[in-house]
Amino acid sequence: MEQENLKELISKKEIQNKVKELGKQISEDYKGEEILAICVLKGSFVFTADLLREVTVPSTVEFLAVSSYGASTESSGIIRILKDLDCSIEGKHVVIVEDIIDTGLTLNYLMKTLSTRKPASLKVCTLLDKPERREVDMKADYVGFEIPDEFVIGYGLDFAEYYRNLPGVYIKSDE
Numbered sequence: 101m102e103q104e105n106l107k108e109l110i111s112k113k114e115i116q117n118k119v120k121e122l123g124k125q126i127s128e129d130y131k132g133e134e135i136l137a138i139c140v141l142k143g144s145f146v147f148t149a150d151l152l153r154e155v156t157v158p159s160t161v162e163f164l165a166v167s168s169y170g171a172s173t174e175s176s177g178i179i180r181i182l183k184d185l186d187c188s189i190e191g192k193h194v195v196i197v198e199d200i201i202d203t204g205l206t207l208n209y210l211m212k213t214l215s216t217r218k219p220a221s222l223k224v225c226t227l228l229d230k231p232e233r234r235e236v237d238m239k240a241d242y243v244g245f246e247i248p249d250e251f252v253i254g255y256g257l258d259f260a261e262y263y264r265n266l267p268g269v270y271i272k273s274d275e
């Protein structure tokens with residue numbers, strides 16, 4: 101896949117600074133507690149790895165795979181759990197870690213599903229938020245960057261599984 105026609109939206113350095121900020125905030129908010137971070141695969145694997153290394157309270161991590169975009173730039177609206185958690189979240193302080201909230205359909209599904217499993221608390225940290233495209237009322241507790249209505253790639257985010265390895269966040273243009 102060619103990598104030209106990519107316009108940088110958020111630089112690697114800006115992401116690094118924001119991740120430090122979010123990690124510090126979460127560490128302060130959960131002081132004296134421990135958290136279970138849920139990495140929503142695939143997209144948030146990069147953000148989760150960086151964020152957790154900035155969290156100073158005891159933490160465990162679990163992985164959950166959902167998919168709704170596939171090889172498209174539009175959500176199918178049909179959320180599928182491809183891989184469920186390996187442990188109970190009952191009584192745990194859960195932080196769902198997402199790379200992006202776009203229509204909100206994925207997070208809406210996850211919040212509904214996970215809240216039935218009786219966590220002590222359930223919060224969301226997302227690196228990117230695209231409010232203009234929301235289809236359901238969904239807000240994260242921790243947001244890195246609010247971005248315009250553009251399809252973005254990089255730092256874990258893909259288009260047809262490519263570009264996840266890019267260091268920053270870029271706008272994918274069709275031309």
Ligand SMILES: O=P(O)(O)OC[C@H]1O[C@H](OP(=O)(O)OP(=O)(O)O)[C@H](O)[C@@H]1O
Pocket residue numbers: 140141142143144166167168169170175198199200201202203204205206207258
């Ligand atoms: O708010 P929404 O419109 O639901 O979009 C956000 C979701 O879509 C992307 O995942 P995707 O389904 O592309 O799977 P991936 O993480 O494996 O790329 C992204 O990682 C979020 O999980």
Ligand SMILES: Oc1ncnc2cn[nH]c12
Pocket residue numbers: 169200202203250251252253257258259
């Ligand atoms: O802008 C975006 N880039 C990559 N994946 C997704 C999913 N929702 N929105 C996206």
Ligand SMILES: [Mg+2]
Pocket residue numbers: 143169170257258259
């Ligand atoms: Mg994707």
